[in-house]
Amino acid sequence: MNATIAAQMTAADFLKLRKKRGSVIWALVLALAPLLIYFIVSAAQHSSNPAQHAPAGGINGFTDGIRIIALFFGPLAAILIGAEGGAGDAASGVFRDLVVTGRSRLALFATRVPAALALVWIVTAFAYALLVLGTFAFADGTPTPSASTILNGLGFSLLSTGVVAAVAVGLAALTTSRPAALTVLIGWQLVASPVLASINSLGSSRKLILSEAIVHFSPVHVNDRGGTVAMSQGLAVLVIAVWLLVFLALGAWRTRTMDA
Amino acid sequence: MSDLPTGGLAIETHGLTKRFGERAAIDGVDLRVPLGSAFGFLGPNGAGKTTMIRTLLGLTRASAGTMSILGHPVPAERATALERVGAIVEEPRFHTHLSGRENLRIVAAVRGPEVRERIGPALARVGLSERAEDKVKGYSLGMRQRLGVARCLLADPRLLILDEPTNGLDPGGIQEFRHMIREMVEQEGRTVFISSHLLDEVERICDAAAIVDRGRIVTQGAISELAAGAGAGAGAELLLGVEDTELALATLSASHLVREVHPAEDGLRVVLAGAPDTAAALNAVLVGAGVGVMRLEPVRHSLEQRFLEITSRLDEPAARAEAQA
Numbered sequence: 001m002n003a004t005i006a007a008q009m010t011a012a013d014f015l016k017l018r019k020k021r022g023s024v025i026w027a028l029v030l031a032l033a034p035l036l037i038y039f040i041v042s043a044a045q046h047s048s049n050p051a052q053h054a055p056a057g058g059i060n061g062f063t064d065g066i067r068i069i070a071l072f073f074g075p076l077a078a079i080l081i082g083a084e085g086g087a088g089d090a091a092s093g094v095f096r097d098l099v100v101t102g103r104s105r106l107a108l109f110a111t112r113v114p115a116a117l118a119l120v121w122i123v124t125a126f127a128y129a130l131l132v133l134g135t136f137a138f139a140d141g142t143p144t145p146s147a148s149t150i151l152n153g154l155g156f157s158l159l160s161t162g163v164v165a166a167v168a169v170g171l172a173a174l175t176t177s178r179p180a181a182l183t184v185l186i187g188w189q190l191v192a193s194p195v196l197a198s199i200n201s202l203g204s205s206r207k208l209i210l211s212e213a214i215v216h217f218s219p220v221h222v223n224d225r226g227g228t229v230a231m232s233q234g235l236a237v238l239v240i241a242v243w244l245l246v247f248l249a250l251g252a253w254r255t256r257t258m259d260a
Numbered sequence: 261m262s263d264l265p266t267g268g269l270a271i272e273t274h275g276l277t278k279r280f281g282e283r284a285a286i287d288g289v290d291l292r293v294p295l296g297s298a299f300g301f302l303g304p305n306g307a308g309k310t311t312m313i314r315t316l317l318g319l320t321r322a323s324a325g326t327m328s329i330l331g332h333p334v335p336a337e338r339a340t341a342l343e344r345v346g347a348i349v350e351e352p353r354f355h356t357h358l359s360g361r362e363n364l365r366i367v368a369a370v371r372g373p374e375v376r377e378r379i380g381p382a383l384a385r386v387g388l389s390e391r392a393e394d395k396v397k398g399y400s401l402g403m404r405q406r407l408g409v410a411r412c413l414l415a416d417p418r419l420l421i422l423d424e425p426t427n428g429l430d431p432g433g434i435q436e437f438r439h440m441i442r443e444m445v446e447q448e449g450r451t452v453f454i455s456s457h458l459l460d461e462v463e464r465i466c467d468a469a470a471i472v473d474r475g476r477i478v479t480q481g482a483i484s485e486l487a488a489g490a491g492a493g494a495g496a497e498l499l500l501g502v503e504d505t506e507l508a509l510a511t512l513s514a515s516h517l518v519r520e521v522h523p524a525e526d527g528l529r530v531v532l533a534g535a536p537d538t539a540a541a542l543n544a545v546l547v548g549a550g551v552g553v554m555r556l557e558p559v560r561h562s563l564e565q566r567f568l569e570i571t572s573r574l575d576e577p578a579a580r581a582e583a584q585a
Contacts, residue, residue, distance in 0.1 A: 012369035093353030100317045102342030103370045260319040
């Protein structure tokens with residue numbers, strides 16, 4: 001497969017995803033609505049009682065927004081899109097029609113990942129733009145993040161949502177079921193990960209939790225649960241790489257070997 | 261289509277077997293599909309037709325045997341073999357949230373950069389140009405079948421493999437489809453492999469066929485040869501129109517030339533004891549007995565009759581052994 005065909009196939013996979021209106025709208029709602037609600041509520045509280053409530057924007061608002069985008073609702077949007085990208089062909093029954101073209105199954109799997117990443121990152125970029133806008137609009141004279149912090153925050157948000165999206169593509173391709181992949185990943189992201197990370201008795205094994213490794217790259221202090229798992233940058237990179245490799249390899253294996 | 265090899269085989273299998281656990285869905289199939297023909301793969305539901313197609317196309321792995329498509333061994337040269345193959349397996353499936361044209365764009369992207377320019381002509385050929393921008397969720401089953409054929413045409417196929425292709429088509433659509441298949445074979449030199457349980461369909465469209473039952477090829481050959489084999493085991497049959505039915509019945513019952521004779525709706529139905537050329541002698545017998553013969557015609561056997569004979573006799577141990585031999 002040459003670069004032209006790879007680009008065409010990725011564009012085709014992107015077309016399938018972006019035209020899936022329901023998934024795209026829900027992903028946008030998940031990425032934007034909580035942030036919007038956060039700014040509106042915080043701004044209202046601040047205006048009603050400035051002494052008690054900090055401004056919605058500024059460094060505090062930016063830090064809370066990063067938490068919303070990169071660690072909570074952004075990954076949910078990424079799961080939604082990644083699961084669609086990983087299982088869409090199998091669910092619609094089109095996979096076999098792609099296989100009979102003679103194109104390698106690995107190629108069919110591989111181009112789903114950049115397509116899902118592209119859409120997830122567009123959604124994340126919209127949310128991040130809203131975050132930056134709110135950070136400055138509602139700063140009310142308090143310090144605002146520097147340009148480098150803003151750029152690092154963007155990189156961190158793209159890393160977080162991108163990794164989760166790629167894992168979702170792999171898991172959905174493995175299960176060939178979008179609902180199954182959604183259930184497992186949302187359960188892991190929203191329930192299992194935070195609970196496991198907060199259990200101190202699990203010790204260093206908590207370093208294997210994906211979200212804990214991702215948090216390591218945040219430009220601002222976002223993990224205020226008190227159960228932060230300390231790890232070196234090298235280990236954080238390794239944990240993220242292992243998660244990606246395992247799920248992408250499983251997805252590729254299933255795509256290559258399953259009856260179409 | 262000038263690069264088509266002539267006189268070769270589009271599909272060739274030897275001992276092809278696909279097992280699901282203990283059960284063999286296809287069992288030691290030796291199939292030969294000539295290039296440039298419309299070939300019917302005929303069998304009752306559950307005979308293994310779709311499994312055969314899925315195995316040929318690499319959608320599922322063969323348990324044993326060898327196969328080649330357009331001269332390329334599969335799976336060793338699967339990608340090359342399938343470059344010029346279009347296929348519909350079971351009912352055609354699509355991304356229903358996309359338009360017909362967008363669905364074709366997706367397959368064109370997978371096939372290669374030069375394929376995109378074939379989208380418009382393919383849609384036009386199946387009569388879907390005006391609905392090409394509509395979402396597939398609004399298409400009827402017949403329209404989806406036609407879009408499936410358009411998707412096949414993107415490959416500029418030397419070989420089309422179509423699984424029950426007339427499902428969902430209305431009578432007009434079926435007629436158009438037949439015409440299109442014959443045009444592809446006769447004018448464009450393509451090979452069309454059609455799996456079907458509709459005998460009439462295969463008899464009308466195809467030049468040759470294989471009859472499959474319980475995972476085995478029972479017989480294969482030209483349609484005319486297959487149909488001619490019908491009734492062969494029971495002897496040649498004649499339909500007689502006579503002036504005096506009672507006298508003719510008595511005369512024929514006593515004749516050594518006749519194995520069986522029965523009154524039929526418009527005369528008598530006679531099963532000859534010997535070869536078909538004894539019909540002349542039989543006529544002489546009747547005339548000699550004073551029976552005026554108004555009509556004497558051989559019974560034409562259909563592929564359907566042959567099919568039913570074969571598939572119904574397979575329950576008998578002797579016939580099963582004969583088929584396996």
